[in-house]
Amino acid sequence: MTETAARVRERLTALGRVDDRDLDPAEPALLLAALGRAGRGAPLDIAPYLALLDGMAAELRAEAGECDHAQALALRLFHLLGRRHRFHGDDGEDEELGDLDLLTVMDRRRGGNDAIGLLALAVTRRAGMVAEGLAFPAHFLLRLGLDDGSRVIVDPLGGGQALAPPDLRAMLKAAAGLEAELEPAHYAAMSNRDLLLRLGNAAKLRLLRLGHVERALAMVESLLLVAPDAALLWREAGLMHMRLDHTAQAIAALEQFLSRTPSAQAKARTLALLAELKRRMH
Numbered sequence: 001m002t003e004t005a006a007r008v009r010e011r012l013t014a015l016g017r018v019d020d021r022d023l024d025p026a027e028p029a030l031l032l033a034a035l036g037r038a039g040r041g042a043p044l045d046i047a048p049y050l051a052l053l054d055g056m057a058a059e060l061r062a063e064a065g066e067c068d069h070a071q072a073l074a075l076r077l078f079h080l081l082g083r084r085h086r087f088h089g090d091d092g093e094d095e096e097l098g099d100l101d102l103l104t105v106m107d108r109r110r111g112g113n114d115a116i117g118l119l120a121l122a123v124t125r126r127a128g129m130v131a132e133g134l135a136f137p138a139h140f141l142l143r144l145g146l147d148d149g150s151r152v153i154v155d156p157l158g159g160g161q162a163l164a165p166p167d168l169r170a171m172l173k174a175a176a177g178l179e180a181e182l183e184p185a186h187y188a189a190m191s192n193r194d195l196l197l198r199l200g201n202a203a204k205l206r207l208l209r210l211g212h213v214e215r216a217l218a219m220v221e222s223l224l225l226v227a228p229d230a231a232l233l234w235r236e237a238g239l240m241h242m243r244l245d246h247t248a249q250a251i252a253a254l255e256q257f258l259s260r261t262p263s264a265q266a267k268a269r270t271l272a273l274l275a276e277l278k279r280r281m282h
Contacts, residue, residue, distance in 0.1 A: 026122035057126030078160035089157035117156035138175030
């Protein structure tokens with residue numbers, strides 16, 4: 001590991017101790033992308049990317065006085081991102097995760113729904129306005145708002161157009177089946193770590209689909225630096241170590257999961273799995 005990569009890991013570990021409400025998800029997302037580049041000898045300095053976010057936020061803040069409703073804010077935000085700064089949607093399936101890696105998205109000005117959504121959220125919050133990612137299945141949605149209490153839900157790749165309940169219902173049924181119906185939980189705001197984990201999990205799942213278990217494991221272990229209490233990540237790390245025949249590491253990860261999960265059923269299954277792994281060690 002290079003000295004620069006070690007510093008990135010130290011910063012992610014420090015962010016893992018930050019209270020969730022004080023965490024800016026854009027910084028760890030950029031750091032995770034930088035860490036992914038470390039093995040290729042690519043630059044790891046995220047300062048220019050944070051400066052770009054701050055610059056776009058300053059532009060939005062300067063124009064926000066003309067917005068008399070959250071819908072106007074949404075249209076202005078995505079005009080700024082799409083027309084002025086040339087950010088566009090691109091849900092790719094390439095092995096380099098270009099549409100999910102926030103550094104690459106900001107370099108190429110193209111990204112997937114999750115990455116463009118996180119970018120829009122970061123700019124809006126830096127401008128001093130409300131931006132929340134919703135716990136909506138399958139598709140990342142943003143809720144934007146002004147101090148007057150007006151709110152609007154938008155698709156990050158939809159140009160800022162407001163989504164009404166019929167739109168959301170159609171999206172839900174397309175993703176979860178015709179029996180699915182909107183619930184209050186679908187409108188809940190995700191925590192800052194959950195926003196970060198959503199992007200990271202999308203990258204992990206693609207790597208697993210492509211058969212890159214070692215890269216997926218590296219992604220999960222990097223996410224655990226900034227989200228050390230995410231029990232399910234520890235379980236996933238343990239199972240991936242098992243697939244790679246890393247028995248000692250699998251045991252360590254599953255013990256971390258065991259200490260964090262509230263589920264009695266999950267604890268029972270994990271204890272049985274740990275017993276089997278420990279038998280292999282002897």
